Amino acid sequence: RSLGRDPVHARLPPGPKAIPVIGNVHQLPQTYQERTFAEWTRQFGDVVFARIFRRPVLVLGSLRAAQDLLEKKSGNYSDRPRLILLAELMGWDNVITHMGYGDRFRKHKRWMHDNFQTKAVLQGYQPIQRRETYTLLSGLLAHPADFLAHINRWSTGMIMEITYGHRIDSLADPYVKLAYDATSATVRAGSPGSMLVDFFPVLKNLPAWMPGAGFKRDALRVRGMVQAMMDTPYQMVRGAMASGTARPSFTASLLEETYGRNGPSAEEADDIKGAAGVIYAAGTETTSTVLSNFMLAMVLHPEAFRRAQDELDQVVGRSRLPDFEDRGNLPYLDCILREVLRWRCPVPLGIPHNVMEDDEYRGYHIPGQTMVVANMWKMTQDPTYYPDPQRFRPDRWLEMDRHVSEFADPRKIVFGFGRRACPGRDFAEASIWLAAASIVAVFDIGKATNQWGKEITPSGEYESGFVSQPKPFVCSIRPRSDSPYTAADLIAQARLALTI
Numbered sequence: 001r002s003l004g005r006d007p008v009h010a011r012l013p014p015g016p017k018a019i020p021v022i023g024n025v026h027q028l029p030q031t032y033q034e035r036t037f038a039e040w041t042r043q044f045g046d047v048v049f050a051r052i053f054r055r056p057v058l059v060l061g062s063l064r065a066a067q068d069l070l071e072k073k074s075g076n077y078s079d080r081p082r083l084i085l086l087a088e089l090m091g092w093d094n095v096i097t098h099m100g101y102g103d104r105f106r107k108h109k110r111w112m113h114d115n116f117q118t119k120a121v122l123q124g125y126q127p128i129q130r131r132e133t134y135t136l137l138s139g140l141l142a143h144p145a146d147f148l149a150h151i152n153r154w155s156t157g158m159i160m161e162i163t164y165g166h167r168i169d170s171l172a173d174p175y176v177k178l179a180y181d182a183t184s185a186t187v188r189a190g191s192p193g194s195m196l197v198d199f200f201p202v203l204k205n206l207p208a209w210m211p212g213a214g215f216k217r218d219a220l221r222v223r224g225m226v227q228a229m230m231d232t233p234y235q236m237v238r239g240a241m242a243s244g245t246a247r248p249s250f251t252a253s254l255l256e257e258t259y260g261r262n263g264p265s266a267e268e269a270d271d272i273k274g275a276a277g278v279i280y281a282a283g284t285e286t287t288s289t290v291l292s293n294f295m296l297a298m299v300l301h302p303e304a305f306r307r308a309q310d311e312l313d314q315v316v317g318r319s320r321l322p323d324f325e326d327r328g329n330l331p332y333l334d335c336i337l338r339e340v341l342r343w344r345c346p347v348p349l350g351i352p353h354n355v356m357e358d359d360e361y362r363g364y365h366i367p368g369q370t371m372v373v374a375n376m377w378k379m380t381q382d383p384t385y386y387p388d389p390q391r392f393r394p395d396r397w398l399e400m401d402r403h404v405s406e407f408a409d410p411r412k413i414v415f416g417f418g419r420r421a422c423p424g425r426d427f428a429e430a431s432i433w434l435a436a437a438s439i440v441a442v443f444d445i446g447k448a449t450n451q452w453g454k455e456i457t458p459s460g461e462y463e464s465g466f467v468s469q470p471k472p473f474v475c476s477i478r479p480r481s482d483s484p485y486t487a488a489d490l491i492a493q494a495r496l497a498l499t500i
């Protein structure tokens, strides 16, 4: 590396050669960046130093390095980089994902913990998870070709009720539309070109009308949508609380805390709106993507699907749907779901962390204010722990040494690390489990056939993006024909037992 003779710089971790001004930007493609980062890890090691413009970036390519830095040194590695475009211009500044490591972050983290990480609260969500799962099953029974839309509705329905106490009838629901529009406009307006402002903050001050400031006009338009997404459902909950018709929800419980003090201050209102808004943004697409990946894996691997079905038939029987108390008794289904998380890491690069103070690791100097990207995708594809990593093979979890399978459990990777690890993981996993187990119990999943009766094999490819969704695919979803009870009977019977 030609980094001059400065002894501090000489000890930076290895990485691709940077060029003046733009650093390594020219080596970074706009899609599937996790693959380029993985290539850097192959060339330079599992701790790679690069620069995006002037900003130093550390790319972690092994679980060991991620644990050593992001977990063992969590106190120094739990900050987030300053995000000018997203947070300061588009108005996502009141959401925990973009907050620096400070008091406001701690307050939001406590809210997330209290509402998603205690056993009693998670149990309280089970009726909602059941109801949305039965709605999903009914949708799959009536219109199986639309399975990806049913899956979206399922994750959105749960999140909307938990966050705002609002029950949706379909994805055309006005509150869903506001949230969907704001989050997708954010992604569209966050093109790499407009992200330049993150690396040259001075651009932030360009007047919106100036040539070259198109990114700013776009960002301000998105800001309006983000405000509507956060404000409209918040006002709906306030209205419902005033008229005594509010259902229990995340937003209602936070508002209630403020009522002893004459209601929320402007600052508290902003915090509550952001805390609620992030649940939709962080929790819907991630969860539905994992269930879609499960469907894809089952279509491509009929032997694994049949084994899961046999296990369910033996443990749960055929006269009822599986429920949460069965979760510990279905080890093969657990292997499948673990393998789904590993095979298609849902958020390949996670959310970047930021180092606060200068640090040293393996004799290298890591400057403070370095952005840290954990290449979770690379970690889940590590052949040291997962031989033949591209293959979907649930049995690897039965064969693996217990210590290795504990260390290399993808659940310890794909939800992130340290104090920034995903607070929604237990909820997401429980939702995915119930939906997957119920689908296996009621349906036969397989390849769809074309008009000549020939089977259509999905490509198995995935889209590039923050969340790694499978490319749209077709499959056959049919109620099990040899069933003593029809799928419709089982769903109807389960619905009768619902308490909500």
Ligand code: HEM
Pocket (backbone or CB within 6 Å): 096, 097, 098, 112, 116, 278, 279, 282, 283, 284, 286, 287, 290, 346, 347, 350, 351, 352, 353, 414, 415, 416, 417, 418, 419, 420, 421, 422, 423, 424, 425, 427, 428, 429
């Ligand atoms: C399978 C589904 C999910 C996956 C794969 C996932 C993954 C992740 C990842 C990788 C991070 C970044 C962790 C880090 O920075 O180290 C994260 C953060 C976060 N997730 Fe999830 N997530 C999922 C579901 C959910 C759900 C259902 C919720 C809400 C209930 C949620 C709320 C959050 C929040 C609020 C953060 C930000 C935490 C922070 O910045 O401190 N996630 N998630």
